[in-house]
Amino acid sequence: MSNGSAQSAAFNAGIVIDVDRLWQCNSCGRQHITKASRDGVQTPLHQCVGLAGTWVPFVPAHSDAIIRVEERQDYIGNDMVFHDANGRPIMSVYTMREDGEDCHILAPTTTVTFES
Amino acid sequence: MPFTSSAIFRSFVASNFSGASVFDLDAPTDTYKVALYNNNNTPDKDAAAASTAYNTGQWVVANEVSQTTNWPAGGVALASMTITTPSTGVIMFDAADTASAASSTLANVFGSLVYNDTKTTPVADQGVCFNYFGGSNSVTSGVLTVVWNANGLFRITV
Numbered sequence: 645m646s647n648g649s650a651q652s653a654a655f656n657a658g659i660v661i662d663v664d665r666l667w668q669c670n671s672c673g674r675q676h677i678t679k680a681s682r683d684g685v686q687t688p689l690h691q692c693v694g695l696a697g698t699w700v701p702f703v704p705a706h707s708d709a710i711i712r713v714e715e716r717q718d719y720i721g722n723d724m725v726f727h728d729a730n731g732r733p734i735m736s737v738y739t740m741r742e743d744g745e746d747c748h749i750l751a752p753t754t755t756v757t758f759e760s
Numbered sequence: 761m762p763f764t765s766s767a768i769f770r771s772f773v774a775s776n777f778s779g780a781s782v783f784d785l786d787a788p789t790d791t792y793k794v795a796l797y798n799n800n801n802t803p804d805k806d807a808a809a810a811s812t813a814y815n816t817g818q819w820v821v822a823n824e825v826s827q828t829t830n831w832p833a834g835g836v837a838l839a840s841m842t843i844t845t846p847s848t849g850v851i852m853f854d855a856a857d858t859a860s861a862a863s864s865t866l867a868n869v870f871g872s873l874v875y876n877d878t879k880t881t882p883v884a885d886q887g888v889c890f891n892y893f894g895g896s897n898s899v900t901s902g903v904l905t906v907v908w909n910a911n912g913l914f915r916i917t918v
């Protein structure tokens with residue numbers, strides 16, 4: 645195959661352009677980049693210094709989305725729950741968008757002790 | 761009495777030790793699911809195996825929180841399940857975070873039931889554990905994600 649026909653074949657096969665998507669945290673300013681080809685895949689949580697070390701999601705850059713942290717509403721018992729840097733037990737994190745909201749529930753760990 | 765704590769079902773442990781039903785929680789071939797519940801049930805860790813199953817006992821559909829295909833009745837499958845031994849005397853069961861589809865609307869989510877969705881005998885859909893989230897959670901036109909703790913869904917200390 646000549647070089648020209650190889651280029652033609654490549655052109656006919658289509659060119660995939662993978663666009664970067666920029667995410668940010670409005671609480672701490674940290675940024676994160678994903679590929680558009682992975683849209684629908686969740687962005688990672690990050691431990692936000694602006695929200696006392698709570699694990700929170702990024703939001704699309706330049707959006708007005710607000711992160712709201714909800715404290716656990718009940719006693720803890722033997723469960724292992726997430727505590728922020730101030731010692732508050734965190735139940736969930738809400739991302740308030742113009743067109744809805746997302747919720748990340750920070751589920752506790754069930755603990756069991758086997759005795760012999 | 762509503763949700764007040766999380767627990768592993770006693771019958772789940774007894775089933776494994778007695779051999780009545782052995783549950784593989786490490787990269788299993790069986791499917792395990794997470795169903796969401798409101799606060800109208802009274803979870804009982806000591807319930808008989810048959811009453812720990814999905815859509816029985818306290819875990820009836822009437823108490824379940826679901827939405828068509830977004831977080832369907834019966835729950836969402838657990839992925840990347842692992843059993844590890846992270847430290848002295850500790851056995852940990854963990855899995856990837858479990859998320860709804862986009863544009864979900866779910867309300868009054870207080871806790872979850874993890875159950876085996878594959879076995880049919882001696883008990884179909886037998887429960888493994890329940891996790892109390894600590895209060896009411898909801899989502900409107902968005903994604904609800906259950907972020908499993910870094911210490912796992914459950915942790916056994918021997």
